[in-house]
Amino acid sequence: MNDIVSTIAIMSGITGFLAFLLTLAKRTVGDYGMVDITINGKKKLEVRGGDTLLSALSSEKIFIPSACGGKGTCGYCKLKVIEGGGAILPMEEGLISVEEIDAGVRLACQIKVKEPIKIEIPEDLFNVREYKAVVRKIEDITPKIKHLVLDILEGGEIDFKPGQYVQLVAPPYAESDESVQRAYSIASCPTDKNFIELIIGYVEGGVCTTYVHKYLKEGDSVSFNGPFGNFFYKDNDREMIMVAAGTGMAPILSILRAMKSSGIERRCLFFFGAKNRDDLFFMDKMQNLEESLFDFEFVPALSRIGPEDDWEGERGRVTEPLLKHLEHIENKEAYLCGSPVMIDAIVKLLIEKGMDEERIYYDKF
Amino acid sequence: MTELNPFVLFTASIFTSNMILANFLGMCSFIAVSKDIKTSLGLGQAVTFVLTFTTVINYFLYKYVLIPMNLEYLRYIVFIISIAAFVQLVEMIVERHLPVLHHALGIFLPLITVNCAILGVSLFMVIRRYSFIQSLAFGFGSGVGWTMAIVALAGLKKRLNESRVPKGLRGGGITLIITGLMALGFMGFSGMVQIS
Ligand SMILES: Cc1cc2nc3c(=O)[nH]c(=O)nc-3n(C[C@H](O)[C@H](O)[C@H](O)COP(=O)(O)OP(=O)(O)OC[C@H]3O[C@@H](n4cnc5c(N)ncnc54)[C@H](O)[C@@H]3O)c2cc1C
Numbered sequence: 001m002n003d004i005v006s007t008i009a010i011m012s013g014i015t016g017f018l019a020f021l022l023t024l025a026k027r028t029v030g031d032y033g034m035v036d037i038t039i040n041g042k043k044k045l046e047v048r049g050g051d052t053l054l055s056a057l058s059s060e061k062i063f064i065p066s067a068c069g070g071k072g073t074c075g076y077c078k079l080k081v082i083e084g085g086g087a088i089l090p091m092e093e094g095l096i097s098v099e100e101i102d103a104g105v106r107l108a109c110q111i112k113v114k115e116p117i118k119i120e121i122p123e124d125l126f127n128v129r130e131y132k133a134v135v136r137k138i139e140d141i142t143p144k145i146k147h148l149v150l151d152i153l154e155g156g157e158i159d160f161k162p163g164q165y166v167q168l169v170a171p172p173y174a175e176s177d178e179s180v181q182r183a184y185s186i187a188s189c190p191t192d193k194n195f196i197e198l199i200i201g202y203v204e205g206g207v208c209t210t211y212v213h214k215y216l217k218e219g220d221s222v223s224f225n226g227p228f229g230n231f232f233y234k235d236n237d238r239e240m241i242m243v244a245a246g247t248g249m250a251p252i253l254s255i256l257r258a259m260k261s262s263g264i265e266r267r268c269l270f271f272f273g274a275k276n277r278d279d280l281f282f283m284d285k286m287q288n289l290e291e292s293l294f295d296f297e298f299v300p301a302l303s304r305i306g307p308e309d310d311w312e313g314e315r316g317r318v319t320e321p322l323l324k325h326l327e328h329i330e331n332k333e334a335y336l337c338g339s340p341v342m343i344d345a346i347v348k349l350l351i352e353k354g355m356d357e358e359r360i361y362y363d364k365f
Numbered sequence: 366m367t368e369l370n371p372f373v374l375f376t377a378s379i380f381t382s383n384m385i386l387a388n389f390l391g392m393c394s395f396i397a398v399s400k401d402i403k404t405s406l407g408l409g410q411a412v413t414f415v416l417t418f419t420t421v422i423n424y425f426l427y428k429y430v431l432i433p434m435n436l437e438y439l440r441y442i443v444f445i446i447s448i449a450a451f452v453q454l455v456e457m458i459v460e461r462h463l464p465v466l467h468h469a470l471g472i473f474l475p476l477i478t479v480n481c482a483i484l485g486v487s488l489f490m491v492i493r494r495y496s497f498i499q500s501l502a503f504g505f506g507s508g509v510g511w512t513m514a515i516v517a518l519a520g521l522k523k524r525l526n527e528s529r530v531p532k533g534l535r536g537g538g539i540t541l542i543i544t545g546l547m548a549l550g551f552m553g554f555s556g557m558v559q560i561s
């Protein structure tokens with residue numbers, strides 16, 4: 001018995017002493033004092049040195065998108081460092097292209113703030129905040145997709161551009177012991193500032209979607225941060241071609257609602273791809289928009305429907321009806337939303353047809 | 366072996382009993398960081414520094430804590446913890462005062478923690494019952510030997526860049542072959558002193 005106690009005591013003594021030494025070192029050697037971060041040449045922050053740029057900024061309530069939570073794998077936290085970031089790290093090289101390196105792009109989660117640092121971030125990110133909300137509604141709109149309405153608490157209001165997304169926080173729950181953040185496009189209209197709507201599909205084994213689909217209930221509190229993203233409505237008079245599949249409907253719906261609420265008069269065609277009728281949703285909303293928007297047409301295309309089935313709309317992949325409408329490409333721009341495979345195929349097709357790459361906007365889910 | 370002169374031990378750990386070329390310990394960073402002479406030298410210095418100090422620290426921990434308490438069997442865990450703590454300390458200091466070296470070493474500095482040469486030296490010291498001065502000489506010598514081997518390999522690899530290595534052997538393959546040849550070369554020294 002005695003040797004058990006003495007073994008534990010000695011081991012604790014040795015580890016305790018080493019831990020003490022390291023804490024002391026962190027306080028002395030690891031203390032970089034207060035360091036200035038200058039953002040876009042005008043805003044100055046004073047933060048405690050030694051931390052990563054990403055966490056230094058988020059502790060000052062400036063949120064940079066960070067889908068992997070700072071592990072250096074997603075590449076979302078890119079920003080421009082003008083001065084003071086040190087040389088590029090091996091971890092960053094995999095996610096930053098040579099052109100970006102030349103332009104000073106770095107990963108905010110990998111570089112540490114140890115000396116005064118000058119960075120550039122899109123002005124919009126100042127608008128990013130953390131929001132607490134409560135689930136007003138969560139319901140199935142297809143067997144695999146849920147529609148969520150989240151009421152923002154404490155008089156908070158969200159300002160976003162139609163097409164942008166938020167990062168929803170899934171806390172640890174029975175099937176996951178870490179908190180994760182995932183991007184979801186806002187489906188509601190920007191004039192509705194007190195709540196947001198999301199359309200969330202179920203991904204087998206997915207951490208966040210399992211939480212949303214199996215655990216989240218009406219009345220629960222959730223938090224999210226945003227808005228992020230540069231996929232949003234661009235104001236001009238070109239004809240709009242929209243293509244989406246599944247939950248890719250979300251940002252497009254937000255754009256259409258925004259166009260309706262500000263009375264925009266543009267021709268607009270929306271091609272929506274689905275497998276069968278079960279995968280179609282919000283048909284009433286689309287019909288309503290067809291009636292109320294200036295010149296809008298909704299074209300659903302079903303890919304898994306047989307010739308004998310009773311369906312009068314387009315059959316086959318969404319690219320087929322799209323091609324029919326692409327005889328004249330002049331003065332058109334495209335908004336695409338869906339899986340990377342679908343987007344890549346459509347972008348290729350549009351470019352082949354002669355559309356200027358700069359007029360193709362997309363979000364890959 | 367306790368009567369070995371520390372100076373002999375120092376020389377032997379560089380040449381005849383080289384950590385890499387005779388014992389094959391510390392191979393992962395040896396192969397991964399040996400692309401550039403300057404970085405290899407930096408890592409070699411860091412390894413030498415860590416080796417020397419952890420051997421000394423572990424010597425005291427073993428002699429004055431573990432032996433009196435009859436806890437020798439805990440040496441693996443105690444040595445590993447002390448090495449990990451020491452490396453962390455060194456990392457903080459290097460990050461603060463030698464940023465260029467810190468950048469060059471990147472992820473490899475913390476990885477010294479799991480460099481088996483470091484634990485190997487502490488364990489050899491215990492198994493071979495070295496005195497304090499002997500341990501110091503052995504730790505320091507092993508570090509110098511490791512540095513010499515990695516710098517030599519970096520030099521050879523530099524020459525390799527200009528030679529036509531068969532495609533299937535490029536990278537790891539040719540590096541291992543070269544290491545084997547270096548080890549063969551170093552066997553030539555082995556008649557001088559034997560320490561194990
Ligand atoms: C800008 C942006 C906007 C987005 N908007 C929406 C939206 O409005 N609605 C929505 O439902 N999703 C949207 N997503 C996708 C969303 O962010 C998540 O990636 C998705 O919900 C899966 O998260 P998860 O935590 O459940 O799965 P994870 O735990 O991240 O993934 C589990 C496994 O599933 C795989 N996986 C991840 N996503 C998919 C997928 N979509 N299909 C098949 N396999 C997958 C992963 O590779 C992994 O192996 C958006 C993504 C981006 C980048």
Ligand code: FES
Nearest residue numbers: 070072075077109
């Ligand atoms: S947060 Fe994902 S790479 Fe930085």
